[in-house]
Amino acid sequence: MQISANQQAGECHGMAPPVQPTESVTRLPEDVARVARLIACGHPDKEVAHRLGITEQAVRNAVRAAKRLLGVERRAQFAAVLPIRCGDAKVAVLSPQQESVMALVADGKRNKEIGRTLNIAAGTVHVHLTRIFQKLDVHNRVQAAIWWRNRATKTGAAPSQQMEA
Known part of the structure; x- marks a missing residue:
């Protein structure tokens, strides 16, 4: 498998490089930033290591460093703090409950936390996420969160404002 120059630079297919780096992003060493961007795109550690x-240990170390430098607790939150864009965002219609779930997923919440916030079972959250992934044609919550943030950017509303609407 050949690796393109963009992939070596830490950019994934369908993703544009960061547009306007924030102060915390500019503090990241280049190798840590490449790993963090690929993780934010939803790529697993093994694939990031290969690209x-x-x-894989170096990937895990870079993820730990990025968490510390970006001030986040979970890798799922990388998509919220790194300025990445998806070039092929899908148009999908989500139900109001699915939108509420997605807003919380985009904030880095876990299923149990989402369930408590929305007064639904964690299993119900899982079912909502499965249907959302199918609608958006994504494979994980990070990719779905990126889609959600891109939609918020295009509509000009903050993701939390979309949940309240």
């Missing part, structure tokens, strides 16, 4: 030609 960048580093070990």
Whole structure:
């Protein structure tokens, strides 16, 4: 498998490089930033390691460093703090409940936390996420969160404002 120059630079297919780096992003060392961007795009550690030609342990170390430098607790929150855009965002209609779930997913909440906030079972959250992933043709919550943030950017509303609407 050949790796393109963009992939080596830490950009994934369908993703544009960061547009306007924030102060915390500019503090990231280049190798940590490449790993963080790929993780924010939803790529698993093994794939990131393969794309960048580093070990999975080096990926985990870079993720720990990025969490510390960006001030986030979970890798799912990278998509919220790194300025990445998806070039092929899908148009999908989500139910109001699915939109509420997505707003909380985009904020980095876990299923149990989402369930408590919305007064639904964690299993129901899982069912909503499965249907959302099918509608958006994504494979995980990070990719779905990126789609949600891109939609918020296009509509000009903050994701939390979309949930309240």
